[in-house]
Amino acid sequence: NAGVTQTPKFQVLKTGQSMTLQCAQDMNHEYMSWYRQDPGMGLRLIHYSVGAGITDQGEVPNGYNVSRSTTEDFPLRLLSAAPSQTSVYFCASSYSVRDGYTFGSGTRLTVV
């Protein structure tokens, strides 16, 4: 199993550009989430999904869209990048609450 795969690992965007961060898992996990990590603030939940076709907003959803057309994939779209979205982004998936979440290796995004 590859686990949770995120691409790209690094990205630089100009303000106003759009892009999609890819996330795929091969563990047949129903629960998937996107987090952003900023210094001194831990990880904050952006969007989450409880299964294919079902998504909802987390703590900091503004400026981001998600969709879940398959169990495996959960892409995160930045509609119009802003410098405040400079961060490290993590995708995570889970089978059950007692197992916690398995994380991808992260994407470091810089918006200039």
Next chain:
Amino acid sequence: AQTVTQSQPEMSVQEAETVTLSCTYDTSENNYYLFWYKQPPSRQMILVIRQEAYKQQNATENRFSVNFQKAAKSFSLKISDSQLGDTAMYFCAFMKFLGGAQKLVFGQGTRLTINP
């Protein structure tokens, strides 16, 4: 809203010493899970240990153990015989069910350095 607080932004100990990282949380829930995650310089988030709130027995995983005080809403991590490879950011996290979803809420993290 649930919050998780880690009051020690940074800690530093000598190799082979024992170190305890603090974590408190705030919730009105009765059933939940608590986790400690490790993030080494590689940036990968690694699950270290988990604790189910309905279990009174403290979880242990090799050199890692927790002190879970449910009434005090405290969940500290103890690392025994610390090793250089334990150098990392450590995050305490709380998970609960909400409308069928599993939400994981993180503390701000503690940067732990193990010195040779």
